[in-house]
Amino acid sequence: MSDALLRFRERFPILETTNYLVSNSLGAMPRTVPERLAEYARTWAEEGVRAWGSAWWGMPLQVGDTIAPLIGAAEGEVAMVPNVTAAQALVLSALDFRGGRDTIVMTALDFPSVRYVTDALAEKFGARVVVVPSEDGVSIDEDAVIAAVDDRTALVAVSHVLFRSAYVLDAARIVKAAHDRGALVALDAFHSVGVLPVDVKASGADFLMGGVLKWLCGGPGGCFVYVAPRVRDALAPALAGWMGHARPFAFEDSMTPSPGIARWLGGTPAIPALYAAAEGPKIVREAGIERIREKSTRQTARLIALADERGYTVAAPRRPERRGGTVAFDVPHAYEVSRCLLEREIIVDYRPGAGIRIAPHFYTSDDELELAVAAIDEILASGAWQRHAGRSTVVT
């Protein structure tokens, strides 16, 4: 079967030597990244401090503008931040929990780091975190999220796609219900942007954060926060920095937030990361997110079929519209098997409670999936996994 997206393979060097099935953790590096990083070094070496004026100062918003079309946002609506945990802290720091709205609604399957910072800040701010449980450890019932929202809810902060199971939540439904009760919504879209269509205007989300390092192939250090225009100027983060000041070079004693998205910037950004960050999103845009989603849905369905044929447990949602880009195989000795796969240049990761996570992306061939599953069969049948028995579950 012809697969037009495979023409992008040559843009990613690691695909020449590995079966790279881990884009849910770290997307493959585009071939152009070394040039961009060399440009960063050259700019610094040759221009010194003048680099701020010629190139660096505007980068956090320029890179944000590169990502904006992938989430249905317009120019000037996305700022780059170092990581999603920081983005969550930024959003929480902009809210006032003292006026009767003192509750944050999350789910039991949100990414732990985001929970940690929310729990800690909520305690300091005198707010409450209501955690909606999962009945099956795979999905979250949107009705339960909606039922948890009341007139005390300041923010509903949930994942768009759950990191453990790749279950897709109906963001628009949650946003509508939250807005009806006067609450704002922040979506953690780390596992949706780049692998399935995301549209902040259609969902109506007030905030959306994600990062480029997984499905967008942009490397670590490039995360982003979208802030809807209606809240962008009404709220200002307490975690503010001079780059978000209306007059940063006046070095005034007190903070006057800049108009627009710039007020969501903090202090000096990690410039090298921003040089790398835009390369992957550009390729994803060129490949086309609808085409990527179509292929992802087909390949994840194939993985589920392969698991079913063998009686391997997969927790991945069966309904395609509920399934993100990852299928976890919870085979016996999953951790040890995952180590053997790595030794064979089949790059996957392992998560306790989920198993071996296999994440095809637009550059993955169908053959690579068959080969990976055949390798799992062989590792189990031959007992090769035993070499790793008793080792700890160190993350990849």
Ligand SMILES: Cc1ncc(COP(=O)(O)O)c(C=O)c1O
């Ligand atoms: C849903 C989700 N949110 C957040 C993160 C990570 O956040 P940070 O950028 O703070 O490391 C991950 C990482 O895997 C994730 O899966």
